[in-house]
Amino acid sequence: PCLSGGSVLGAGEERDNALSLAMRSIDRLARFSRKVATSSITVTRAFSAESGRLPDDFLTRLLARHPALQVSTNSYDLESHGRGESHHPTSPPDAVLFPSTVEEVQTILRLCCRESSSKKKTTGGDDVSEVDIVSVIPYGAGTSVEGHLNLHTPPDEVREVPSSIFTTDIQEKWRKVRFRRRGGVSIDMRNFDSISDVDSDAFCRFMIDPGADATLGGMTASGASGTAAVKYSTMKENVLSINAVLPPDTILSANDDEDAGAVSVASVGCAALKNSAGYNLPSLLTTSEGTLGVITDVTVKLYPIPSYVVAASCGFDDLHSAAEAVTLIKMEGIPVSRIELLDEMSILAFNKSLGVDACAVSHEGDDRDLRVEPMAMKPHLFMEFAGHSLVREDLSAAQSICVEYQGTNFQSAWDEATRQTLWAARHRLYYSSIALRNGATPQSTILTDVCVPLSAFADVIGWVGAEVKENGIVGPCFGHAGDGNFHCILPLTEEDTEEYKAKVWKLIEGLSDRAISCHGTCTGEHGVGSGKKKYLRRMYGEGGLKMMRAIKNSLDPFNM
Ligand SMILES: Cc1cc2nc3c(=O)[nH]c(=O)nc-3n(C[C@H](O)[C@H](O)[C@H](O)COP(=O)(O)OP(=O)(O)OC[C@H]3O[C@@H](n4cnc5c(N)ncnc54)[C@H](O)[C@@H]3O)c2cc1C
Structure with a gap:
């Protein structure tokens, strides 16, 4: 933001007051508000005991831990969260969750990667542990147009993993694990923000205008811009810092409490306009399309409103x-x-x-x-x-x-x-x-x-x-x-x-x-969503894809 010489601020004492107010508002910057957004979606807690392909006790465990969490398995919510705008076919999740606190998001992700039973099954002479993985799709306002919100569940697989990856400390060095894909949940993030919550005032405003009624989280995750980008650029240049709940890098052991190996919240970037410390992680999360974590807080630039x-x-x-x-x-x-x-x-x-x-x-x-x-x-x-x-x-x-x-x-x-x-x-x-x-x-x-x-x-x-x-x-x-x-x-x-x-x-x-x-x-x-994936190899070659895969695998080792 640049305020020098702006006639918007008037003259004399009035100008000084206005200037200090405007500077304060810039310092405050725009943040997600915890305000509960009004949503037209019917939220029902009357879900069937457990839903679709989810692990048997997934929703009951979640609600035991967070009784106020809104959960829906009604068909309207599932359908509407299984697609964005545009032509891509609907691919509904098994439940829609409406968290309003960071802790709720953490617990959801924690429970999405859990050993199903402490008893190991024996297949072909080998002991195999079973781990249930629930896929996760963060949902903003659902206005994306490239099939971003369609649920794709990867196939089951058997892998050997170091035993330290389980939250219970056990002695073995390696364990054979069957990763079973158990459907998916949509995490509707509208309780966290809407663009109108951005903390603008009479002098300063958030200027990125995607033309649709999107959320800040969705705009950040999809690298949005729009008609005003020619002057104010895109989300990539406007996001200063981000808080995101990262996917778990450990497996919750069957008998362990949900707190065990709690999933991390990453705070990346800062509120200053320049920052040359470390990797450019806010930029990495901007355009990550929900594949690297769930964004819960964004600090963006505000600009003086032109006269x-x-x-x-x-x-x-x-x-x-x-x-x-x-x-x-x-x-x-x-x-x-x-x-x-x-x-x-x-x-x-x-x-x-x-x-x-x-x-x-x-x-x-x-x-x-x-x-x-x-x-x-x-x-x-x-x-x-x-x-x-x-x-x-x-x-x-x-x-x-x-x-x-x-x-x-x-x-x-x-x-x-x-x-x-x-x-x-x-x-x-x-x-x-x-x-x-x-x-x-x-x-x-x-x-x-x-x-x-x-x-x-x-x-x-x-x-x-x-x-x-x-x-x-x-x-x-x-x-x-x-x-x-x-x-x-x-x-x-x-x-x-x-x-x-x-x-x-x-x-x-x-x-x-x-x-x-x-x-x-x-x-x-x-x-990119699911619609434009096929062009990435052509744009970045095998080397570029290799880097993206390496980042994805290290931040989300269970491909949730
Ligand atoms: C009529 C119309 C006009 C449009 N015009 C423009 C335009 O001018 N410019 C433009 O850029 N776009 C435009 N779009 C596309 C769309 O509005 C943008 O992509 C917008 O940024 C999507 O935001 P959303 O909140 O709806 O996100 P969603 O559609 O809900 O999600 C988009 C992606 O972000 C991820 N995501 C959402 N929230 C989070 C979160 N909290 N944490 C992590 N990941 C998250 C989702 O998983 C998904 O991958 C237009 C769309 C329509 C229908």
Whole structure:
């Protein structure tokens, strides 16, 4: 955060007071609140004695230890926690747990790795201990789109492990162990936070805006960003420190108490803006997608709220010209705070969502007759400039560049209500795009995500636009253009032929391949989940995967 020279703070004593208040609020930074978030999910404690594939006494032991812990095995909760948004199939957990304290999270993880009976079974002359492993999926708000929340249980396996790995001290050196996979639980972390809990105030705010109603834990774990990243960057650059409950590295022995070999809580990073001590562990946990631990606390940067915000939009004859205008705006160093590119089909989706007429919009406290009008059917840039003084100059410099690329109908809006009206096409894009196809829903829609170096942006987005047209695919393309990050919304329906679906998948594969070939990435902000795993080898090679496996195996030796 930088407060120097900000006109936001007024003058004289008033300014000093405001400055000290703002500094305090920056020091406080934003933290997860322990406040219980209101959730629309029905939480029921009326679960069947034990659920699905879980070990027999898993839930009863958990509740004996934490009687206030909310547990649900009702089918609605299981289904809704077994998927995010988008097209990936549902793969429900066996129970959903709603912890509200770090200790509850620790006990859950402790019980997820436990010897099932102290009696060893004998197979083929060998004594084999049985250990039950319950898979764990941390759950934020469930808005991820790449199958992050689908439960996959690895196969059972028999391994020899050092006996010291059991919490009971025993004398043998090695034990043969059968690791039995016993279903999975979803740990719903919404009692820990929501973005609105971030401790911002009249001067400072958390600026990362993923566009969906996500949680801080989920945004951290998936390395989210969004429209404001061009000015404020991504979660990776905004997370200063994290507390996370790590998976156990010991097995709870059958007769041992749940406290034995308690699982660790790691506190990594610090609240200072610079830190060169040790490995960059907050960055490691950011984008870990729930595979390295359960995040319970995050400290993020706050930024001063700008005094002036101006929005603008401009139409272009083709996608390529609009994309090139973006590159030049960035190269000239014009400080845009958002710059979004929508293709012609996105504008069509918006116009269709309005029907034939202009649509009246109401804004609280604003009596004007504001109308959202249909837009010219051409690619558009939507921009925002924010700052404390020079916004007008920034706006006019961007306008000159747009005109240079034959941009037309450049409009700007200074107050909140007209800004919202001007940006309506962007705000409504996701649902108006899905509505382009009868019968499509968010759960049948594929939302792609790639990010390329700015020098390749115009070519790659131009290529997708052309492919979509040529193949008769319904797929509005839009992007956080200032970062070279863009998406294609591909609604599918039950009536789609295999041929149509094959064309859609070919487009997605081609897009990811193209992005990787020009030294970009198969995902700029949505993450890997289960959908993008296949591209990691291509991006990082065997060496990169080996490092990731080594980190995973050492932090989560039982692959929970
Ligand atoms: C309409 C729409 C628009 C979107 N726009 C954007 C956008 O502009 N930018 C963007 O970045 N994303 C966007 N997304 C994707 C999504 O909103 C983000 O990925 C978001 O960060 C997910 O947060 P969540 O709280 O919903 O997490 P979830 O979906 O619940 O979980 C995401 C991942 O994080 C893990 N996780 C969740 N909580 C924790 C925790 N406490 N500890 C450890 N791991 C955890 C989960 O296991 C999972 O792997 C959009 C999605 C939709 C549906």
